Amino acid sequence: MTSTQEEGVPAAPPWGAARLHIVTGKGGTGKTTVASALAIGLAAHHHRVLLTEVEGRQGISQTFDVPPLGTEETPVTRVAGGGEIVGLSVEPKAALLEYLQLFYKLGRAGRLLEKFGAIDFATTIAPGVRDVLLIGKIYEANRRRQDGRHKGDSPPAYDSIVLDAPPTGRIGRFLSVNSEVADLARMGPIHSQAESITRLLQSGQTVVHIVTLLEEMPVQETLESIEELGAKGFHPGAIVVNMVREPxxxxxxxxxxxxxxxxxxxxxxxxxxxxxxxxxxxxxxxxxxxxxxxxxxxxxxxxxxxxxxxxLPIVTLPALPGGVDAVAVRELAEVLVAEGMVR
Structure with a gap:
């Protein structure tokens, strides 16, 4: 990043007020690695971070060498200074059951719907429902307070949230699906929640970072995603150029x-x-x-x-000759902090 402060001190990032960091990138660019490194950097500065994934690949557990994540928020690692990263693999079926209980109090009835296959139908057949549920869970975690409520004076449950999001080819549709749902559902809790989620994603609380390599296809997808995100009202953050090798x-x-x-x-x-x-x-x-x-x-x-x-701000991460493991991800986190992506 270009420094506007004293020499050697990186400028504060333009997304300093953001709490939700969405990380996308073309497949194979290392977006899960970057999301994990960003979570470590944020935990070192902001203490408690939720690191989430929505594609069921268990990339977080592999990166940190921990057991596969379930649908419950699970501590993953601690960082120097007492910061903590909590991991979550968002699964549509569990998210829908939670949604039915939260808004309609359908505890036992929801489980009955699952028994008859209605939940599977909704999460695999109904257009857009899967993405609505995945984002809805992130929205809920962002609203939740330390006392478990979603309103009040209690501090947020998480200081920051990092989402390992779908790739650039799908990110625009993924983030805008709630605005489409709000247009379809003209009233009721589905409409109001969809509008609330869209407001969050388009607000200064949310920023979308894009991971790329210095190759033609990833760069082209990055440029197209930046244009699409801007046109849909989302805020692109940093371009993270991964696996850079010096000449x-x-x-x-x-x-x-x-x-x-x-x-x-x-x-x-x-x-x-x-x-x-x-x-x-x-x-x-x-x-x-x-x-x-x-x-x-x-x-x-x-x-x-x-x-x-x-x-846009550009952050470069070096290629690691020994590959990526939990130790290497912490090294990359230090680079993100040094380059001013985290303050």
């Missing part, structure tokens, strides 16, 4: 590699000094790899320029 050469060497002008005798001499048997085929192969690397760097810089043209 192996400086710009002068990249130019030489791109044009096939690297000095073969020097390469051969360095290989020989390292104890490698030098052959013409080996040298030519290395030159081809160097050229491919230079072209790759060119492509990544082009894609980064496209992302910068959006004007």
């Amino acid at each position: 192996l050469f400086d710009d002068a060497a990249l130019d030489q590699a791109r044009e096939g002008r690297l000095h073969k005798p020097s390469i051969s001499a360095q290989l020989a000094e390292a104890g490698v048997k030098v052959t013409p085929a080996l040298v030519e192969g290395l030159l081809d790899e160097a050229r491919d690397h230079a072209l790759r760097v060119d492509l990544e810089r082009e894609q980064l320029a496209l992302l910068e043209s959006t004007g």
Whole structure:
């Protein structure tokens, strides 16, 4: 992020008032990893964070190496300073039963509906109902106070909520489904709740972060998602460029590699000094790899320029050679804090 404060101190993020952080990205970009790292960073600053997922992939449990999450909010890990992350895997059937009990007091009747298959029908067949229920559970957790109520002076149950959301190809429809439901249901609790959820998602309390790689398809989906989110009244946050690798050469060497002008005798001499048997085929192969690397760097810089043209804050996370585990996610969280994504 660009600093507007004293040198070395990142500027406060423009979403400083947000409590609900939605993380999306094209599949394979590492959005679950980023959501988990963001939750750790927020927990270090804001103490109690709910980290949720809605796709049933158990990505959170795999990331933190804990047992699979159920439909109950479950402590996942603690961070330095006493912060806590609570995990939740939102499941449509459980969310609908909770909804029926909350708004219609259908405890036993709701279970009877489940027995006759009505719950499965509603969550798998009825258009849009699944997404309404998934978002509705997040909305409820956001409203809940420490005393268990949804109104009053008690502090919020969670200081921040991080949602590992559906991918960019589906995020616009996922977030706007409640406005569509409000249009269909003209009155009653379904209408009022759908309107309330839409207000939350379009308010300053909610921000949508997009995870991408410096590759053409993820960047194109990112740009399309930013346009779609803005058109639908949602607030894009940071663009998180994940798995960034530094160039192996400086710009002068990249130019030489791109044009096939690297000095073969020097390469051969360095290989020989390292104890490698030098052959013409080996040298030519290395030159081809160097050229491919230079072209790759060119492509990544082009894609980064496209992302910068959006004007949104850009946060970069390094590629981790050892892969991603619970320790690595904490390292990435430190990077997010250092780059000013969390304050």
